[in-house]
Amino acid sequence: MSRDKTMTADQVVAELRSGMTIGIGGWGSRRKPMALVRALLRSDVTDLTVVSYGGPDVGLLAAAGRIRKLVTAFATLDSIPLEPHFGAARRRGDFELVELDEAMVMWGLTAASHRLPFMPVRAGIASDVMTVNPSLRTVTSPYGDREELVAVPALSMDAALVHLNRADVHGNAQYLGPDPYFDDLFCEAAETAYVSCERIVETAELAKEGGPQSLLLKRAFVSGVVEAPNGAHFTSCVPDHDRDEAFQRHYAEAARDPGAWRAFTERFLSGDEDAYQAAVAAFHEEERA
Numbered sequence: 096m097s098r099d100k101t102m103t104a105d106q107v108v109a110e111l112r113s114g115m116t117i118g119i120g121g122w123g124s125r126r127k128p129m130a131l132v133r134a135l136l137r138s139d140v141t142d143l144t145v146v147s148y149g150g151p152d153v154g155l156l157a158a159a160g161r162i163r164k165l166v167t168a169f170a171t172l173d174s175i176p177l178e179p180h181f182g183a184a185r186r187r188g189d190f191e192l193v194e195l196d197e198a199m200v201m202w203g204l205t206a207a208s209h210r211l212p213f214m215p216v217r218a219g220i221a222s223d224v225m226t227v228n229p230s231l232r233t234v235t236s237p238y239g240d241r242e243e244l245v246a247v248p249a250l251s252m253d254a255a256l257v258h259l260n261r262a263d264v265h266g267n268a269q270y271l272g273p274d275p276y277f278d279d280l281f282c283e284a285a286e287t288a289y290v291s292c293e294r295i296v297e298t299a300e301l302a303k304e305g306g307p308q309s310l311l312l313k314r315a316f317v318s319g320v321v322e323a324p325n326g327a328h329f330t331s332c333v334p335d336h337d338r339d340e341a342f343q344r345h346y347a348e349a350a351r352d353p354g355a356w357r358a359f360t361e362r363f364l365s366g367d368e369d370a371y372q373a374a375v376a377a378f379h380e381e382e383r384a
Contacts, residue, residue: 097265102319104134104326104368107289110319111135111254114163116144118204118250118285120257120278121330124150124173124338126270128258128291130326130368132156135256137367146250148200148276150330151346154180155364157189158356164191166250168200172343179350194227195219195247203250204277207284215244255285258327259311260335261301262292266317271305272333282316291323293335325372341382342375 108131111117121127132152141161147153149170156162158180170181184190195203198218206214215234219225220243236242257278262268268290270278282288290312301310329346331338349359363374 097314099264100266100314100317100320101264101295102289102321104130104291104321104323105137107131107256107319107321108134108138108140110287110289111138111140113140113142115140115253116146116251118252118255118281119145119147119152120255120276120281121150121152121327122148122274122276123169123171124330124343125274126258126272126276126278126327126332127152127330128256128326129328129330130323131256131258131289131291131321133364133368133371135161136364146200146204146252146281148197149178149181151178151343154178154350157181157184158350160189162190164193166193166195166200166203168195168197172347174338174340175343175347179347183350193230194224196222196224199224199245199247200250201277201280202247204280204284206247206249207251208280211249213246213248216247217244218247219245250284252281252285253287255281255288256291257281257288257312258291258323258332260293260332261296261304262290262312262320263298263301263314264295264320265298266290266312266314266320267298267301267310268292268312268317268320269301269305269309270311271309271335272331275311279311279316282312287318288316289319289321290317291321291326293324293326293332295320295322323368326368328372328375339375342378345378
């Protein structure tokens with residue numbers, strides 16, 4: 096019988112430990128589990144290896160000094176090309192960076208989800224990724240073609256954090272936007288996986304809104320479910336909400352000045368999730384005034 100896996104964001108973070116390898120789903124500034132990231136910032140968990148198609152999740156954790164090693168293909172806010180905290184942390188040498196291209200991250204997650212040590216791929220051959228990431232190795236096909244391929248290591252993780260549009264209490268979860276990204280692979284590749292969602296619904300409702308093809312996560316690969324309305328803010332979670340471009344610009348501007356960032360942190364990140372959402376609402380009231 097399926098069990099009720101509902102949790103709070105703080106209960107999820109209580110399951111995490113310093114030194115873990117954490118995967119964070121979404122893509123750039125799109126459908127990131129930001130409520131879970133903000134809960135992580137409220138904890139003392141640190142010294143993390145983070146695997147992510149990076150966005151403000153990486154930026155916030157980098158700004159707080161929580162990352163020891165980052166495995167990523169990029170760190171972007173989409174409409175702002177470079178995540179500013181990521182850029183500043185890299186210039187300071189705050190963490191080890193493992194650079195992979197987008198396909199390599201996908202195949203590393205795939206290898207881990209199948210519990211394989213690596214996946215042979217053509218991505219990366221004759222490109223600078225082999226230079227900037229000298230730990231990558233190649234293998235030769237054992238068949239007649241004898242093709243040289245890149246052996247992308249499995250991106251195994253202790254825990255994954257993802258955000259979806261809908262979920263039931265058992266851990267089945269659904270995306271309703273244009274792209275599933277790789278949230279299913281993150282969950283399947285990790286020892287434990289936690290999904291936040293815009294809304295928890297009855298299981299039967301999942302098939303009605305987006306159809307069976309939108310059912311991305313199976314309950315067997317999910318350890319906990321958090322209902323977090325607007326929990327991807329300020330990233331997009333279409334069709335529930337678009338990216339909050341005004342707030343994202345405010346975030347990026349604050350990131351470039353230490354004093355402004357201290358003020359941003361005090362206003363938006365010093366309290367719990369309800370306090371954050373209230374502060375964002377007040378910010379927009381001021382913008383409209």
